[in-house]
Each structure stands twice: as structure tokens, then as C-alpha cells.
Amino acid sequence: MDEKAYxxxxxxxxxxxxxxxxxxxxxxxxxxxxxxxxxxxxMDYWVTLNADEFTSLCPKTNQPDFGTLIINYIPNxxxxxxxxxxxxxxxFMNSGEFHEDVVNKIGKDLVKLMxxxxxxxxxxxxxxxxxxxHPAFSYSNGDEKYNEIEKYRFxxxxxxxxxxx
Amino acid sequence: MQLQKVDIVKNTKLQYLSHELLFLAKxxxxxxxxxxxxxxSLGETFNLLDFKKYITSLRDKKLNAExxxxxxxxxxxxxxxxxxxxxxxxxxxxxxxQQRISYGNEFNVVHKENIFQVR
Numbered sequence: 015m016d017e018k019a020y021x022x023x024x025x026x027x028x029x030x031x032x033x034x035x036x037x038x039x040x041x042x043x044x045x046x047x048x049x050x051x052x053x054x055x056x057m058d059y060w061v062t063l064n065a066d067e068f069t070s071l072c073p074k075t076n077q078p079d080f081g082t083l084i085i086n087y088i089p090n091x092x093x094x095x096x097x098x099x100x101x102x103x104x105x106f107m108n109s110g111e112f113h114e115d116v117v118n119k120i121g122k123d124l125v126k127l128m129x130x131x132x133x134x135x136x137x138x139x140x141x142x143x144x145x146x147x148h149p150a151f152s153y154s155n156g157d158e159k160y161n162e163i164e165k166y167r168f169x170x171x172x173x174x175x176x177x178x179x
Numbered sequence: 180m181q182l183q184k185v186d187i188v189k190n191t192k193l194q195y196l197s198h199e200l201l202f203l204a205k206x207x208x209x210x211x212x213x214x215x216x217x218x219x220s221l222g223e224t225f226n227l228l229d230f231k232k233y234i235t236s237l238r239d240k241k242l243n244a245e246x247x248x249x250x251x252x253x254x255x256x257x258x259x260x261x262x263x264x265x266x267x268x269x270x271x272x273x274x275x276x277q278q279r280i281s282y283g284n285e286f287n288v289v290h291k292e293n294i295f296q297v298r
Binding site: 108 | 198199201203206207208209211235238239271
């Protein structure tokens with residue numbers, strides 16, 4: 015594919031990137047997510063997306079929660095477009111979510127969207143009542159290699175916990 | 180919003196900070212940042228629960244980023260008497276540009292991280 019065709023294909027795949035009429039939604043909406051095609055599916059490579067401004071509400075008290083989300087994945091055919099991810103994450107702003115639930119919900123939405131080889135979502139939430147919660151979601155597509163990665167990362171998470179800050 | 184007064188010792192130096200500021204740009208895009216409030220007491224401060232509720236109330240308020248420090252300054256001065264009140268707001272980058280907005284008396288902010296929060 016020549017450069018011009020490649021750029022045209024990329025541009026046709028996503029609608030929100032570059033839009034000057036961006037609509038922000040503040041209630042959970044997974045339909046905001048968009049993908050583009052991975053043109054290197056034969057390669058295994060990591061993509062890390064850091065979202066430092068994640069916020070949602072406590073489902074019981076409606077008090078705001080804040081945290082950093084770290085999304086690591088090995089793409090297959092589809093990759094999540096980052097502006098759509100930003101809008102999707104903003105859509106949690108007025109949604110009531112427990113930390114443990116929301117990390118799993120985001121992980122499942124991204125798995126459904128991209129069908130990646132491997133994906134993990136880690137939430138580093140701000141402390142509430144002196145306790146910070148750091149849930150982690152992981153998924154493998156079932157191939158032996160990615161199952162091994164999932165198992166290794168699951169078994170080795172937080173072996174050396176540290177207090178940071 | 181009115182913040183409830185709390186009587187404290189006069190001439191106490193106070194600095195409050197929060198990394199949990201969120202309000203909306205005119206476009207609707209959320210702004211995130213930290214706020215720092217600094218003043219010398221004239222015998223009173225505000226109830227911290229009220230202040231938390233006030234900060235939370237900004238989540239659905241649309242403002243120019245440059246006006247956020249004044250908005251907070253005004254709310255405090257409407258609620259309590261202070262000496263040398265200053266507000267600093269540090270916003271996270273948008274389009275690669277970071278903003279620090281201040282209103283009132285100048286002061287040096289004390290940077291403190293949230294315990295256990297990885298940054």
C-alpha cells in the first residue's frame with residue numbers, strides 16, 4: 015500500500031480523531047470506542063496507554079474517585095484509537111463504579127472491541143479512608159504463548175509491594 | 180456556595196491542597212489539576228467538608244481555565260475573612276501546554292503526594 019492510500023485508509027477508520035465537533039459524554043458509553051487496523055499483526059509488540067485523569071463516582075455516596083489507569087496490550091487485528099479511548103474514559107465521570115468493577119468493565123470492553131492477543135488493565139486509585147485500591151484485569155486469547163504471559167504476570171504481580179509517595 | 184465558618188486561632192498560617200480538582204472547559208472537555216489555598220487566619224477558616232463539597236461541585240461547572248483561581252478565591256472571600264489569601268491552580272497539560280493560574284497573594288506551594296498514589 016502506498017503512503018497516500020495508507021493515510022486515506024487510516025483517516026477513514028476513525029471519526030472522532032481531528033473532529034472539531036467533539037461531543038463529551040459523562041455517562042458510561044462503550045459505543046464511543048473506535049478502532050483502526052493493526053498493519054503489523056505478524057509482530058508481537060506491546061502497546062501501553064496511560065490515563066492519569068480517570069474519574070468516576072462512588073456508587074453509594076456519589077463522591078468522586080480518581081485514579082490512573084494503565085492499559086497494556088498485544089494487538090491482533092484491531093487497535094483502540096486513543097481519542098476515542100479518552101472520550102470513553104471521560105464517559106465514566108458521572109457513573110457510579112466500584113474500583114474493582116470498573117477495571118474489569120474497561121478490560122472487558124477493550125477485549126470485546128479489539129480481540130487482542132493479550133490485554134491487561136491496572137487501576138491505581140487515589141486513597142479513600144487511607145486505603146488505595148489497585149485492581150488488575152488480564153486477558154489472554156487462549157494461545158499458549160499469551161496464556162503463559164497472563165499466568166506469569168498474574169503470579170508475579172506485586173511480589174515486592176512498595177509504598178510510593 | 181457558602182462555606183461554613185470554623186473558629187480557629189488568629190494568625191495561624193494555613194495551606195490547603197487537593198490533587199482532585201475537576202471542572203469543564205467551555206467545550207465540555209474536563210480539566211484536571213491541583214489547587215493550593217494559602218492564607219493567614221483572622222480567627223476563622225472554613226469547614227473542610229464544605230470545601231470538599233465545593234470542589235466536587237465544580238465537576239459540572241463550565242469555566243475558562245484562566246478563571247478557575249478567581250472562582251475559588253471569590254467563594255472563600257464570600258465565606259470567611261482572611262489575610263493574604265492566595266490561590267494557585269496547576270492544570271494538567273492540554274495540547275502539550277501546562278497552565279498554572281494564580282489569584283491573590285503570591286506564595287510558594289508545598290508539593291505533597293497522596294500517600295500510596297503512584298504518579
